[in-house]
Amino acid sequence: MTDVYLSGKYLGTVDEPQKFADALIQSRRAGQLSANVNVYYDREIDAVNVESLKGRLRRPLIVVKDGQPLLTADHIKRLQRNEMSWSDLIKQGVVEYLDAAEEENAYVAFFKRELTRQHTHLDIAPLAMFGLTTSLVPFTNYNSAQKVNTGSKNQKQAIGFYAANFPVRMDMDVNLLHYPQIPLVKTIMHDIVDYAKHPAGQNLVVAVMSYKGYNMEDAVVINRGSIECGLGRGSYYRPMVAEELRYSGGLVDEISVPEKDIKGYRSEHDYRFLEDDGIVYPEAQVAEGDVVIGKTSPPRFLSGMEEYSLSAETRRESSSAMQHGEAGVVDTVILTENAEGNRLIQVKLRDDRTPEVGDKFTSRHGQKGVIGLIVPHADMPFSASGIVPDILFSPHGIPTRMTMAHLIELVAGKTGALSGRYVDGSVFDSESEADIRKELLRLGFSDNGLETMYNGETGEAFSVRIYVGSIYYLRLKHMVANKIHSRARGPIQLLTRQPTEGRAKEGGLRLGEMEKDTFVAHGSSMLLKERFDSDKTTVPVCDNCGLIAVYDEYKKRAYCMVCSESETSFVELSYSFKLILDELKNLCIYPKLKLVNKY
Amino acid sequence: MADIPKEFEYLPQGVLSRVKGEAPASKLKAVLGKVSEEFNNMQVSPGESVGLVAAESIGEPSTQMTLNTFHFAGVAEMNITMGLPRIIEVLDGRKNITTPMMDIYLEKPYSQGQDIKKIALSIKETLLRDVASEITINLADSRIEVIPDDAKLAEIGMTKPGVVSALKGQIKGVSVDLRKEFISFRLKKKEEGVNAIFKMKEKIKTLVIKGVKGISQVLPVKRGNEFIIITAGTNLKKILQMPMVDVTRTVSNDIFEIEAVLGIEAARQAIINEVYKVIENQGLNVDIRHMMLVADTMCNSGVIRGITRYGTVKEKVSVLARASFETPIKHLIDASLHGETDYLNSVVENVMINQPVPVGTGMVKLAMKEEQKK
Numbered sequence: 001m002t003d004v005y006l007s008g009k010y011l012g013t014v015d016e017p018q019k020f021a022d023a024l025i026q027s028r029r030a031g032q033l034s035a036n037v038n039v040y041y042d043r044e045i046d047a048v049n050v051e052s053l054k055g056r057l058r059r060p061l062i063v064v065k066d067g068q069p070l071l072t073a074d075h076i077k078r079l080q081r082n083e084m085s086w087s088d089l090i091k092q093g094v095v096e097y098l099d100a101a102e103e104e105n106a107y108v109a110f111f112k113r114e115l116t117r118q119h120t121h122l123d124i125a126p127l128a129m130f131g132l133t134t135s136l137v138p139f140t141n142y143n144s145a146q147k148v149n150t151g152s153k154n155q156k157q158a159i160g161f162y163a164a165n166f167p168v169r170m171d172m173d174v175n176l177l178h179y180p181q182i183p184l185v186k187t188i189m190h191d192i193v194d195y196a197k198h199p200a201g202q203n204l205v206v207a208v209m210s211y212k213g214y215n216m217e218d219a220v221v222i223n224r225g226s227i228e229c230g231l232g233r234g235s236y237y238r239p240m241v242a243e244e245l246r247y248s249g250g251l252v253d254e255i256s257v258p259e260k261d262i263k264g265y266r267s268e269h270d271y272r273f274l275e276d277d278g279i280v281y282p283e284a285q286v287a288e289g290d291v292v293i294g295k296t297s298p299p300r301f302l303s304g305m306e307e308y309s310l311s312a313e314t315r316r317e318s319s320s321a322m323q324h325g326e327a328g329v330v331d332t333v334i335l336t337e338n339a340e341g342n343r344l345i346q347v348k349l350r351d352d353r354t355p356e357v358g359d360k361f362t363s364r365h366g367q368k369g370v371i372g373l374i375v376p377h378a379d380m381p382f383s384a385s386g387i388v389p390d391i392l393f394s395p396h397g398i399p400t401r402m403t404m405a406h407l408i409e410l411v412a413g414k415t416g417a418l419s420g421r422y423v424d425g426s427v428f429d430s431e432s433e434a435d436i437r438k439e440l441l442r443l444g445f446s447d448n449g450l451e452t453m454y455n456g457e458t459g460e461a462f463s464v465r466i467y468v469g470s471i472y473y474l475r476l477k478h479m480v481a482n483k484i485h486s487r488a489r490g491p492i493q494l495l496t497r498q499p500t501e502g503r504a505k506e507g508g509l510r511l512g513e514m515e516k517d518t519f520v521a522h523g524s525s526m527l528l529k530e531r532f533d534s535d536k537t538t539v540p541v542c543d544n545c546g547l548i549a550v551y552d553e554y555k556k557r558a559y560c561m562v563c564s565e566s567e568t569s570f571v572e573l574s575y576s577f578k579l580i581l582d583e584l585k586n587l588c589i590y591p592k593l594k595l596v597n598k599y
Numbered sequence: 600m601a602d603i604p605k606e607f608e609y610l611p612q613g614v615l616s617r618v619k620g621e622a623p624a625s626k627l628k629a630v631l632g633k634v635s636e637e638f639n640n641m642q643v644s645p646g647e648s649v650g651l652v653a654a655e656s657i658g659e660p661s662t663q664m665t666l667n668t669f670h671f672a673g674v675a676e677m678n679i680t681m682g683l684p685r686i687i688e689v690l691d692g693r694k695n696i697t698t699p700m701m702d703i704y705l706e707k708p709y710s711q712g713q714d715i716k717k718i719a720l721s722i723k724e725t726l727l728r729d730v731a732s733e734i735t736i737n738l739a740d741s742r743i744e745v746i747p748d749d750a751k752l753a754e755i756g757m758t759k760p761g762v763v764s765a766l767k768g769q770i771k772g773v774s775v776d777l778r779k780e781f782i783s784f785r786l787k788k789k790e791e792g793v794n795a796i797f798k799m800k801e802k803i804k805t806l807v808i809k810g811v812k813g814i815s816q817v818l819p820v821k822r823g824n825e826f827i828i829i830t831a832g833t834n835l836k837k838i839l840q841m842p843m844v845d846v847t848r849t850v851s852n853d854i855f856e857i858e859a860v861l862g863i864e865a866a867r868q869a870i871i872n873e874v875y876k877v878i879e880n881q882g883l884n885v886d887i888r889h890m891m892l893v894a895d896t897m898c899n900s901g902v903i904r905g906i907t908r909y910g911t912v913k914e915k916v917s918v919l920a921r922a923s924f925e926t927p928i929k930h931l932i933d934a935s936l937h938g939e940t941d942y943l944n945s946v947v948e949n950v951m952i953n954q955p956v957p958v959g960t961g962m963v964k965l966a967m968k969e970e971q972k973k
Contacts, residue, residue, distance in 0.1 A: 520946055521652050523959015532953050574953035587928065589935040 003047045017041050017048050021105070024050065029063065029093030040101035049101060058097040059128065060090075061108060061121040069112065069122045070094040095124075110428070126428035127188060135189035137364050138412070138425025138472075139405035147403045150366030158362075158474035159234050160200025166237075170334065170346050174237045175353065175477050177202075179230040183364075183472040184416035185409050187426040201364075201474040202231060203417065206410060207381060207389035207453065208467040210396075214373035220361055221392040225377025231390055232355040232475040236482070237331065237348055240320045242293040244343040251298035253318065255279065255345055258296050264317035266291065271319075273330075279345055280330045286349070287327040293320040293345050320347075324506050325484070327351060351481075358480035363471050365406040367397055379456040381466070388456075389468060406471070411449045412436050413470030418443045497535040497575040508534075535575040540568040546592030548578060569595055607631045610638060646962040648946070650896075653889035657874070660883040661686060679852075681877055689854065689873045692897065692905025699853045701814075703828040703838060704845035710825040718843060719817040719828050724810040725755055727766070727803060734804065736796055743800055744781040755809060765808045773799065811837045835860045854903060863898050870894040870903075917941050919948040 002017035003010060014020040021041040027033045038056065040049045063070045071094050078084040089095040098106055098121070108121045115122060127135050134140065134152040143151070159175035166176060180199040183190065190196070204226070211221040222231070244253040256278035257271055270291050273284045278294035286292060296315040322328075328351035338344045355361075355371060362368035382388045398407065409425065415436050416423040424431050441447040450465035485503040492499055500507035511531050519528035540549040542560035549560040549568045558568040571593070584591045602624070603615055614634060622630040643649060664683045679698045680688065688696055704710065709718060728734070732748040747759060757765075763777045776783050784803055786795060816831035833851040838844055839860065851857055852873060858866035871890045878885050896911055897904055904910035908925045915921050918934040918941045934941075943949060946956045955961035 516950060517651055517655060520648050520956060520958060521655060523646055523648060523961075525955040525957070525959050525961025527960075528950070529953060529955050529961075532950065536953060574951075577952045580951070584931060584935075587931065589931055594940070 002041075004050065005047060006050045007053045008049075011050075014048065017046070021048055029096065031091055031093070035090050035097065038097075038099040038102040040099075041105060051099060051101065056099040056101075058099045060095050060097050060124060061106070062095055062124060063093060064109070064115060064119045064122050067115050067117040067119065069115070071122075125188070125426075127426055130427065132189065132193065135187055135427070136193075136195070137405070138183075138185045138187055138423075139408045139430055140187075140427040141430075142404040142408055143365055143406075144402045147366040147401055150368075151362075151364050154362045154366060154368055154476065155200070155364060155474060157476045157478070158200040159477050160474075161198050162200075163198070167332070170239050170348060171237060172239060175479075176235045176237065177475060178233040178235065181472075182422075184413045184470055185423045185425045185472060187424070188429075189426075201472050203413060203470050204231065204390040204473045205387060206363075206391050206393050206469060206471045206473075208393050208395050208398075208410070209381070209453075209462075210394050211373070211375070211381075211392045215369075215392055215394040216372075216396070218367075218369035218394070218397055219372030220369045220394075221373045221375055222355060222361075222371050223377055223380045223388060223390050224374045225380070225388070226390040227355050227374065228377075232359070232361070234353045234475065236328075236351045236353045236479075238326075238328070238351075240292050240347045240349060242295050242320045242345045243338060244295075245297070246340075246342065247298055253295055253297050254315075255293060255295050255343065257294045258317050258319065259315075262296055262315045262317050263299070266317065266319070266321070270321065279333055279335075280347060282330050282333055284330045285327075286322050286330060288322050288324055291319045291321045292330070292347050292349070295319045323504065353479055353481060355475065356480055358484075360476040360478045361391070362474050362476055363406055363409070364474065365403040365409070367393070367401070367403055367406050368476065369393075369397070375456075381453045381456050381462070383451045383453050383466075383468060385451075387468070391473065395467075407467075408433055408436075410467065410469035410471050411440060413472065414445070414449060414468070415440045415443070417470045418445065492535075496579065497537070499534055532574060536572060537575045537578065538570050538572050539578060541571045541593050541595060543567045543569055543595065546594060547590075548581065548593075571595065602627070604628060604631065607635055610635060614638065646959050648958040649892060651946070651958075653892045656885055656889045657686075657878075657893065660878065660881075660885055663883065664877075664881050681880055685877050686874055689870055690893065690897070690906050692854075692903050692907070692910055694855055696853055698831070699813075699833040699851070699856075701828075701830045701833050701835065701838065701851045702849065703830065704848040705826065705828070706843050706845050709843045710827075710845070712821075712826045715819045715826045715828070719819045720755065721809070722811050722814055722828065722830065722838070722841075723817045724812055724814050724832070725808055727762075727806040727808050730755070730757075730762070730808065731804075734800065736800060738793065738796075740785075741793075741796060742783045742785040743796065743803060744778075744783055745803065746781045757809060762808050766806055769806050770799075770802055814838075858903055863901055863903070866903055867894045867898040870897060915945075917943070917945055917948050919943075919951055920945055923947045923951070 001013045001015065002020075004012055004014055004017075004020070018041060021039045024033065024037070024039045028035060028037055028039075034052070036052060038051045038058070040051070041047075042049065070092075071089070075084065075089065075094060079089075086095070090097075106120045107118055108123055109115045109119045110123050110126060112122060123129075130140065131152070133155050134148060136155055137143070137148055137151045140148050159177045161177060161180045162174060163169060166174070177200065179202065181202045182196045182199050183201065184203050186195070210216070215221045227233070242255060244255055246252050257274045257276070258265060258278075260268075266289075270289055271294060273280045273286055273290055273292070274294045275281050280286065280292050295318045297318040298315055300316065328349040330347060331350040332348040334346040334348075336344050336346065353359075355374075357371050357374060360368060360370050377388060380388045381392075397403075405425075411433075412423040412425060412431070419439060423436065437447040440449070445451070446465075449467050449469050451468050452461055453466040453468070454461050483503070487499070487506055487508045490499065490506045490508070501510060516528065516532075519525075519531070540551055540558035541547070542549045542563055544563045544566035545560060547560065547562055549558050551558045558570070560566050560568060581591045581593075603619070607615070610631075618627070618630055618634055661683055664686075679685075679700060680696075684697070703722070705715075705718070709715065727745065730747050730751045731745050732751075733744075733746040735744050735746075736742075737744050747762060752758065752762070759777055759782070763775055763782055766775050766782070772787050774785050774787055776785070784799060786799065811834045813834040814830045814832040818829045819826055820829055821827075833853045833856055835849075835851045835853070835856050836859075838849060839846050850869070850872075852869075854866050854869045854873065857869045871887065871894045874890045874893070875885075875887055878890075893906070897906065900914070904914070906912070908921075912921060912924050918930060918939050921930040922928075922934075941948060943952065943954070944957065946958060949956045949961075
């Protein structure tokens with residue numbers, strides 16, 4: 001008597017559990033049961049679990065009968081001729097989905113050649129165990145698992161030809177690679193997903209060598225000549241949006257070139273790119289501070305003096321302008337309206353992103369690094385056949401990371417480039433390294449990928465031979481131009497009078513509590529004081545009541561609001577402390593300052 | 600120390616006696632000169648922010664500690680809080696620590712393993728309920744009858760009369776007698792009601808018939824080349840009274856107990872030892888003087904104060920310094936109620952008002968003598 005559970009609930013008992021489970025599976029294959037049902041006979045605890053709920057991870061496998069897969073050549077032919085589809089295979093019981101539990105009862109062969117009579121299933125392809133991006137890593141089975149992961153993650157950040165209709169799209173923050181290439185070393189997944197239609201990298205000539213220390217710590221040295229030929233060149237697109245909002249009282253925003261008498265008028269110079277409709281013209285070269293969409297809004301508060309004054313009708317300036325450090329070319333201007341029916345202006349800005357020092361590159365094996373130096377073509381090392389590498393990759397990145405696929409791809413890419421063909425690097429199913437090397441030897445190159453190379457500056461041959469070949473490199477979206485930031489003087493916060501924080505606000509880097517501790521630990525009190533001087537102010541303090549007094553600019557005199565006739569003294573303190581004193585007053589605490597002469 | 604030159608008398612006694620013992624008399628002055636130079640070099644400069652450096656030196660390595668408890672290999676249910684939780688427990692000055700325990704060192708013949716198991720068992724606390732097979736209330740005779748389990752008694756090596764004599768005098772106003780089948784407990788005052796008997800029953804259950812109160816587990820182990828007894832639960836006072844215990848080395852990890860039994864200086868040393876033990880156990884390297892400074896600040900008032908807003912921080916003179924450490928509003932309001940004055944003498948206050956902090960370069964002030972007019 002064996003217990004039977006349906007989706008974890010006890011249902012009843014059966015006498016012959018194996019037969020029962022087999023019968024269920026048979027009826028599923030015959031289409032009498034839903035293909036979503038899985039059956040698992042657990043011999044250890046003697047129970048049959050039938051699962052039909054959602055949320056189980058399942059994978060498709062080819063059913064095997066008597067050592068022969070049910071998927072025949074005829075099936076494949078009909079599939080290719082589009083006479084059959086995947087769902088037909090499932091309906092016919094040729095392919096079925098197993099969940100983790102039912103897999104325990106299955107005996108799955110990896111390849112067709114390994115099939116025996118005991119096998120119950122055949123894997124469709126070894127590739128099926130990976131996801132889409134991971135399948136795009138060639139020679140995956142030669143890499144450490146961790147690097148396979150980072151490699152597939154990096155591919156998601158690569159810039160490429162992301163969509164063919166990019167000119168008419170309004171994407172936020174996208175990059176486009178100008179000259180994408182199809183990888184020389186492919187996997188079947190590249191064909192399956194039509195990678196050739198949206199590639200995201202370039203086949204580069206890589207030499208594994210150091211160069212004056214400029215490629216230490218994962219950096220790469222790049223050939224300026226290659227960049228000038230289009231290596232990694234791309235564009236960065238950013239939209240600017242303005243909307244004509246409607247406010248209560250029939251007031252509306254107006255997109256136009258702002259009049260000079262409005263509140264917050266910038267300067268005529270800033271509006272110079274605007275056409276009569278208040279919007280920039282395409283291909284205008286805009287830079288920091290330039291207005292892209294001119295807009296005015298109605299006054300915020302209609303109250304108090306403004307109501308009676310002559311300038312009551314004054315509108316506010318609310319244009320969209322280029323922010324600090326931004327520049328580019330206006331690509332497209334789109335006039336439309338949004339869901340509420342408000343007029344909507346979208347301007348797409350484009351900017352060149354030529355590779356520069358600090359930009360990030362990676363191969364498909366998690367071997368990422370930033371540009372450490374861009375070397376003139378003439379100074380790059382070259383090989384006997386005159387090949388000048390595009391990238392110099394440091395050999396120190398290899399031993400600890402054990403990315404063997406990176407090295408194999410180098411030779412495979414070299415072979416592919418020389419023989420003019422694509423090399424298959426699919427997981428567990430790739431062309432063999434030995435074959436690739438034999439082919440390379442036949443092409444007249446050393447089979448281990450080594451070549452004698454010459455110093456580009458002196459012309460002398462290097463005393464060691466250099467490992468050169470071709471690797472598919474990806475340019476990642478992390479670029480210096482979007483992240484560079486510095487500040488000497490700049491904006492301050494209104495409330496605390498301390499410097500603003502963050503790149504967008506041209507802010508400084510906070511010297512926080514723990515950083516403060518380091519100064520104290522070193523005993524550098526005066527330096528610490530100087531660092532915290534950013535919100536230094538001088539305020540008059542009443543000698544009588546010890547509260548902060550006020551300074552009358554007209555009479556050039558400080559007086560206490562409480563004591564009026566008392567003497568005051570000027571005290572230097574941080575503005576944030578003045579705020580604390582104000583907050584204490586709000587707590588009904590009287591913070592009296594007792595002044596003593598410092599000297 | 601008559602032969603020590605006067606200019607070197609300021610050196611610590613320990614240093615002086617070592618120099619005197621090792622240096623030849625003829626070169627005493629030269630050696631002392633060198634020693635004195637070295638001694639002065641090793642001293643902390645005036646204005647060094649020792650407190651902050653101590654805090655960071657303990658705090659930073661603590662962030663790298665693994666938050667695990669240390670397990671006794673092979674012994675069930677004997678794990679001690681170690682790592683960061685233990686450091687926090689010690690420095691916070693918690694009265695109830697999560698795993699109180701003792702290391703009991705023994706005098707000579709026993710430390711070599713003689714009767715070690717017997718001694719260990721005699722320390723372990725056994726309650727009456729542990730040996731009782733039945734506890735019943737006999738309302739007719741208004742007494743409680745406890746029937747001991749003979750097998751369990753034999754296990755701990757006790758007899759029924761032994762149990763009775765151990766129980767006698769433990770609770771006031773109750774007479775204990777051994778009857779044929781059971782031990783009877785009877786209230787001496789006859790007029791007490793039924794309620795009193797029920798209350799007595801609960802008390803009786805937790806009576807100690809053997810061992811030392813509070814010690815729930817014992818474990819004899821070999822440490823180095825002698826046997827010691829590790830216990831779960833502490834009772835330093837009772838253990839130190841036992842004749843076979845080596846009083847000089849036996850320790851508890853309960854700092855408040857050490858303070859009560861041995862005094863504040865012992866507690867200070869215990870804090871240093873306990874913190875240092877954890878840091879060493881984690882394979883970190885922190886100078887012991889940082890722990891000494893922390894222990895000193897915790898103990899210098901004569902009682903143990905944890906480094907919390909109720910402990911050492913509460914004792915700070917400056918209102919702003921207290922407010923900058925947890926519950927600011929409470930401290931500010933209390934200060935205003937008492938009309939406190941902040942003299943801005945320490946670091947935090949001066950950071951807040953942006954004045955030079957009185958450490959390092961901020962301590963130095965220029966003094967100038969005004970020229971007298973003739």
